[in-house]
Amino acid sequence: MFRKDLDAEGNKITLEVVRQILKVFKDVNVGTWIWHGGEPLLIGKEFYEEANAMIREQFKKVNICMQSNLTLIDDENAAVLRKWNIRPGFSFDGLTNHLTRKNTNRLMRSIPTADKNDVLGGAIMIITKDNIRQMIDDYEYFKRLGLGCKMNLIFAAHKNMNSYTLDGKMVAEEICKFFDYWILDTYRPADSDLCERYLMAALDAGGSCAFTDCAGKDYWFSTQPDGTIYHCGRDWPESAAVSFGNIFEMESVQDILNHPNHKRWYEGTRRMLQHCSDCDYFYSCHSGCYNDNIQYDLSMNKPEPDNCYTHQHVISHIIQVINEINYDDMPKYNPRFLNFLFRHQFRSAKMIKNILEESIKRIETPVNAENKLKEFLVI
Known part of the structure; x- marks a missing residue:
């Protein structure tokens, strides 16, 4: 939506950019459109009325989403969000939010406003070295608030000197502890996006873009306010030359795919897939997140090793645990966990026996x- 100074030229998205995106993607069936920031709610509601109308006119079944910090929500902009069935995911770091984002008091006032207007989405929490050992406590905290929560690992980004990649062994241990707790939570249990993402990967059921080939058949593109095109909305290092040109230079999606930087980037993703193809866990991660990998290796020849370690150990642990489940043991398990397994046609080794x-x-x-x-x- 915007970068740096909101009022500086080229830093705030315009309807001209939206029209050009629609022109370029006119022959593509766009399934999801996400308003991202910066903070999208700094843009006036008049913009969203016109932009969303154009988007929905061209893509009848598109899912229009938004990621926000939610602190600017009020009855007026909530009415616009409700009109377009948008429930913003919002940044909220749980028990450490007062240290990281320092907006907990404002959030606690905004959440009831969003809920009252039926536009309350789920929280998005960043797992860091400061809170990774309290994932269970944060899960219980969000349960008490009645909020869904998506937990994402912090990652090293070239443009953010305060970012880093967590130690893979520590992350694997803590995620496995949390998974074991969640599957046995029978007191008003909640969904866990983190656990379900890994479960889907273990069952080869698709899921998170971090565990699938998001440069393959179903791909993403991100357009900056000035029209610069990237693969997705994450931070891409400028030294890697992965900008795919400008949206105003394009006539079709094929023009983006033919851009020299896109071709070079796509070839790099194929090298990573080839590098990992002999791994026993390849089916469940497909080399992991391409953005994480390019932050680690600008040449795009191999995956980020800590993420690789984490994935292998978490998937191995999950497979071992779920294959011990038997019919007689079901009352002790989280019903949301069991429903997830059965929705995906899973039967454990003991069940099959x-x-x-x-x-x-x-x-x-x-x-x-x-x-x-x-x-x-x-x-």
């Missing part, structure tokens, strides 16, 4: 029951 044993018992035939069952399954 019990099913096979019961099936063998019910085969009424003089031939060897085990062989008969094997024959049946092959057919």
